[in-house]
Amino acid sequence: MAITTALPDELAARATAPMSYGKTVAWRLARDPATLVAGAVLVLIVLSAVLAPWLAPYDPNAGSIRLRLAPVGAPAHLLGTDEQGRDMLSRLLWGGRMTLVAALTPVVIGFVLGTGLGVLAGYVGGLTNTLVMRTMDIFYAFPAVLLAIAISGALGPGLPNTLISLSIVFVPRVVRVAESATVQVKSLEYIAAARASGAGVRAIVRHHLLANVLGPILVFASTQVSLSIILAAGLSFLGLGVTPPAAEWGLMLNTLRQSIYVNAVVPALPGLAIFVTSMAFNLLSDGLRDAMEIRA
Amino acid sequence: MSTANGTPPLLEVLRLRKHFPLRGGVLQRIHAWVRAVDDVSFDVYPAETLGIVGESGCGKSTLARLILRLIEPDAGTVRFAGEDVRGASPPRMKRLRRDMQLVFQDPYASLNPRLTIEDAVAFSLLVHGTPRAEARERARAMLGRVGLDPRLYGRRYAHELSGGQRQRVNIARALVLDPRLLVLDEPVSALDKSVQAQVLNLLQELKAERALTYVFISHDLNVIEYVSGRVLVMYLGEVVETGTADALARSPKHPYTQALFASAPSLDPDRRMERPPLAGDPPNPIDPPSGCRFRTRCAFAMPRCGQAPPALREVGATHEVACYLYEAEAAVAR
Numbered sequence: 001m002a003i004t005t006a007l008p009d010e011l012a013a014r015a016t017a018p019m020s021y022g023k024t025v026a027w028r029l030a031r032d033p034a035t036l037v038a039g040a041v042l043v044l045i046v047l048s049a050v051l052a053p054w055l056a057p058y059d060p061n062a063g064s065i066r067l068r069l070a071p072v073g074a075p076a077h078l079l080g081t082d083e084q085g086r087d088m089l090s091r092l093l094w095g096g097r098m099t100l101v102a103a104l105t106p107v108v109i110g111f112v113l114g115t116g117l118g119v120l121a122g123y124v125g126g127l128t129n130t131l132v133m134r135t136m137d138i139f140y141a142f143p144a145v146l147l148a149i150a151i152s153g154a155l156g157p158g159l160p161n162t163l164i165s166l167s168i169v170f171v172p173r174v175v176r177v178a179e180s181a182t183v184q185v186k187s188l189e190y191i192a193a194a195r196a197s198g199a200g201v202r203a204i205v206r207h208h209l210l211a212n213v214l215g216p217i218l219v220f221a222s223t224q225v226s227l228s229i230i231l232a233a234g235l236s237f238l239g240l241g242v243t244p245p246a247a248e249w250g251l252m253l254n255t256l257r258q259s260i261y262v263n264a265v266v267p268a269l270p271g272l273a274i275f276v277t278s279m280a281f282n283l284l285s286d287g288l289r290d291a292m293e294i295r296a
Numbered sequence: 297m298s299t300a301n302g303t304p305p306l307l308e309v310l311r312l313r314k315h316f317p318l319r320g321g322v323l324q325r326i327h328a329w330v331r332a333v334d335d336v337s338f339d340v341y342p343a344e345t346l347g348i349v350g351e352s353g354c355g356k357s358t359l360a361r362l363i364l365r366l367i368e369p370d371a372g373t374v375r376f377a378g379e380d381v382r383g384a385s386p387p388r389m390k391r392l393r394r395d396m397q398l399v400f401q402d403p404y405a406s407l408n409p410r411l412t413i414e415d416a417v418a419f420s421l422l423v424h425g426t427p428r429a430e431a432r433e434r435a436r437a438m439l440g441r442v443g444l445d446p447r448l449y450g451r452r453y454a455h456e457l458s459g460g461q462r463q464r465v466n467i468a469r470a471l472v473l474d475p476r477l478l479v480l481d482e483p484v485s486a487l488d489k490s491v492q493a494q495v496l497n498l499l500q501e502l503k504a505e506r507a508l509t510y511v512f513i514s515h516d517l518n519v520i521e522y523v524s525g526r527v528l529v530m531y532l533g534e535v536v537e538t539g540t541a542d543a544l545a546r547s548p549k550h551p552y553t554q555a556l557f558a559s560a561p562s563l564d565p566d567r568r569m570e571r572p573p574l575a576g577d578p579p580n581p582i583d584p585p586s587g588c589r590f591r592t593r594c595a596f597a598m599p600r601c602g603q604a605p606p607a608l609r610e611v612g613a614t615h616e617v618a619c620y621l622y623e624a625e626a627a628v629a630r
Contacts, residue, residue, distance in 0.1 A: 192406075198391075212408065
C-alpha cells in the first residue's frame, strides 16, 4: 500500500510538534517593530495611569494663584502648571486614569454585548436577525459624535452617563461586525460537519463559531478604542463628560484653551496625550490583525 | 425497488422534495422557487455503494444534506434502518447521527482552522460523551488508519496540510463515530488526479474493512464507475435513470445518460470526439421546462415530452429509466 505516510519510530520521535496558534501570533508580533513600540507605549501609559497616586508629585487639584501657567521645565513643575496653577504632570497622570476608564469601559461593554447580540442574530437568523439588526441600524444612522452628544446631553454630565452614552455608540458597531462574521462562518462546511456529528447549538457556538469570529471582532474593537478616547475627551471638552475639577484630558484641553496665547506649549500637552494614546491603540490593532491572520 | 436476496434496505428515500424560496423586494416576498430536489426516491442496501451522478447544480449536494437531515425536506421521507429520520426526536436524532456521516466536498472549508486535526476528529466523540483522553486516543488511531501518522500530523492545523491530507482528516472525522452509512459528497473532485486515486483506494479499503455502506456523489463518471455498484443519474433535481454501473456503462438508456457516458474522457482513440455530445447549459432550476426536464437539450424530444413528465419504468432487472423512448421496451420487460 503506497498511500500511508507512516514514519519509522525513530523519525517520528524526533519530529517536533508544529507551533500552536498562540505561539505563531506571538512569533509574528515579535517581528513587527511598529506594533511592539505601540504596545510598549501603551503599557507605559496604562502603568502611569494606574500608578498615578504614587507617581504624581503633587495633588492634581491643589492650585496656586502665584504660579499660574508656568512654562514646561519650570522649577519644581516639570511640565509646567495650568491656568489655576495646578501641576500639569500630576494632572496628566491622574487625567490618564479618568480618560482610559471613560474610553475603555464602553469598548469592553460594546465588545461583550455586541458579540452576544451579533452572534445571536447571525446564528439564529430569520426574524431574530431582522429585529436585532434593524434596531442597531437606528443607532447606527446617527454619526457617532452626534449620538454620544445627544445621549449625554439628555442624561446630563458625569462619568457614569458618559460610559452609558459611549456604550450605546459602540454596541451597534460591534454587533454589525459580529453578525457578518457569524453569518460567514456559519455557512462553512465545518459547521455543517459539526451538526452532522450530532453537536448541539451550544457546543457548535462554543467550539467552532466563537473561536473563529472572536479574532476579527477583537481587532475591530481595538480599533474603536482610539475613537472612544476622542469621544470621551470630546464629551468632557463640551462639558458633557467628567465634571471639573476632576482631571481628564479632554476637560483639561477645554479649560486650557483660553490660555493658548499666554503659553502655547502647556495647553497642547493633553492633546498630545490623547493623540499618542489613540495612535498607539490604532497601530497595535493593525499589528494584531496582521498577526492573527491565518495563512496557509 | 426490491432486491433478489430480500435484505431490507439500510436507507430508504421516498419522494423527497426540497424547493428553496427566492425572495426579493423590500417585503422579502417569495417570487420564485428553486426546485433543487424533486420527488427523488431510491433505496440503498447494506454494504453496497450507490453512485449519484449529475451535472453541477442538479441537486446532488442538497440531496446529501437532506439524507443527513442537515436541512429539512419539504416533503417525502428518509428512513434509516427502518426508522423515520425526519420524525426522530432530538435525542434519537443525535443517536442516528452516529450511524450516518457525511464527507464534504471542499477540503478547505470543511475543517475548523482553529482546531488541530486530532481535536477536530475527537470533537465528534466528545459530543457523544466519550471521555477526553479516550476520544483523543481514538482520534489518533483513526488518523493513523487513514494514513496520517498522528505523531507527525496530530497537532497540526488544517491549513498546514495538503488538500488530499485534509480530505483524509474529513474521512477520519466521519468514521471515528463508527457509522454504518457514509454519504460522500464529491469527496475527490477538489483533488489532483493522482491524489484522487489514493483517496478512492483508501475509501474502498475502509469500506471493506468496516462493512460500510456508501452513497457516493460525484459529477465524474469515471470515479462513479470505479466505486459504485449501482448508479443513480440525476438531472435538474430528478432521477432520470438508475441501474447497475455495468448496465449503465454497457447500454445507457436515457439520452442524458448516453450523453454523459459519451462525454466521459477516454484513453481509447476510437472514442475520440470532435463535438461535445451535449450542447448548452442545464436550464435554470428556478423555472424548469414542463414535462421532461431534459427535452430542451434532447435530440429525441417529441411533442408529448412537453406535456407530462415521464415516470421511471423498468427496462431490465434493476434498470429503470424515465423516458418515453422506452415505453414499449418497458411493457415487454413487464
